[in-house]
Amino acid sequence: MYAILKTLADKGFVSVYFRKNKRYYYAEKPQRLAQYFEKKLELFTNIIPTLESFGRKQDQQLGLRFIETKEELEAFYTSLLARYKNKKYCIIGSLHGWEDIDPSFFKRFRMERGRANIKTRLLLTADSRSDNPPDPKLLRDVRYLPAQYTFKSTIDIYPDQILIVSPHLSSLAVVVAVPAMVDIFKSIFEVMWEMIGRST
Template structure:
């Protein structure tokens, strides 16, 4: 058997050498393998242990000596199948982590673009970014839809935001949570209201610095941050236009 076939399925050079030697000579003890392969006693034992763990070599007692032999070659197919499953699982894990990795990369390298987030932890990362930027103010188009699992976090977030002296202006529907609204002055917030029948936003929009964050709580909890001076300028202009207008308070 060619060593490169074994290395192609994931065995290293020493593992391939030990495997091929056992395949050719049959049952052997470690000292015999060391003599045949010239790998050295310590390396031979380490490689044998790894091959046993991978299910490719069997370890057993024979005449009171640990002896080794290869498992049936079909085990190589099982090994490659297990590697394939492991690779697919790692790919899924990486895919789920990619938005977080991209966020860290973009924030560290000041790369403009769009970064997506999912779930409660993703929404928290968006809010944390508004603090990390330390803007003078945050402009918020508030949605009437809330995620109760975020309540405790939101109160802590508002406290830390006020501590950073970040002011917040909010355009909100006329059915805000009174629990959140009652401490507006403490948290340096101003609000203006529009009746929900003409302002039923499904997504919260936060405008800060050169970024705009969109967060949806109506069905799937998800969001994304757009980093673009042009997009930010446009939405900030719209916000200020509505803020200064005569709003139809109900």
């Protein structure tokens, strides 16, 4: 835990101060973390064409899998229902950027995910609020990012992998199964979740 806090302090997401020989951490405004997240996502999406130029075997060795078609993406999501049954995961993204790929499939998937007892925490763009279904059977806990952050990508952070879905990628989506990256995104999500919760 302290290693994560130190990393966040080094990046300016938390302030550190001492009182009576004790170290205290104070979270900065969520805007700073959202800006950092946007930059990291942009950098990552910029190198995807280079990664795609590697052979498929090398992609697997790097812990990457590229999803090229809507059918492949739907098959991936369907596989999650058994893989993460009775578990939970986190999402950062845009409802419209995600759902607009195939509205009927993703509305159905949300219901099936709830029936599989998969709980999700979501940090969504502010423009998602008006169309986001409030149904408690979906087993979702939702918070909204400040209105100035409007992106179309969505990142699903699973226990052992990350899925990045973006209409701006040359591939429809990328699965990243690199433990260090999964840990980083989990930590970023948790800090954003706390800060957004306090600011709303």
